[in-house]
């Protein structure tokens with residue numbers, strides 16, 4: 698795809714976001730299936746359902762632009778899935794350590810947030826209509842909420858861990 702205009706750049710970033718969201722549906726399904734705790738599993742499952750809606754919203758944005766939904770590979774998204782698989786082979790029904798899933802989950806949300814921020818900045822410069830801007834904003838809100846919840850969980854777990862090891866932060 699030749700990128701010569703802002704419209705082209707928006708189209709390219711939209712295709713990449715589409716790839717990222719679809720990859721995350723799969724990744725979150727894997728993470729929910731073998732998470733270390735029921736709590737973590739249900740968080741990943743809830744966000745997988747939301748992520749399916751993110752995919753549909755992007756399809757509506759393609760439609761508004763009169764384009765066919767297409768995905769452009771994101772090596773960053775592939776790298777996250779790959780990183781989880783290399784650190785945990787899933788043998789014998791075992792679960793990966795929670796910190797691995799938190800690290801992957803946080804990185805996945807940050808990647809999505811960055812990609813929606815980029816799309817919205819371009820949509821603003823292109824003066825795109827609400828039919829394009831609103832679904833992107835709605836998804837960005839959900840990504841930020843998910844990131845916030847994962848960060849809170851990470852904080853909670855690090856406090857529990859520090860109590861167990863006797864190291865408390867001053």
Ligand SMILES: [Fe+2]
Pocket residue numbers: 718721747748751809836840
């Ligand atoms: Fe998403």
Ligand SMILES: [Fe+2]
Pocket residue numbers: 721744748805806809839840843
């Ligand atoms: Fe997400």
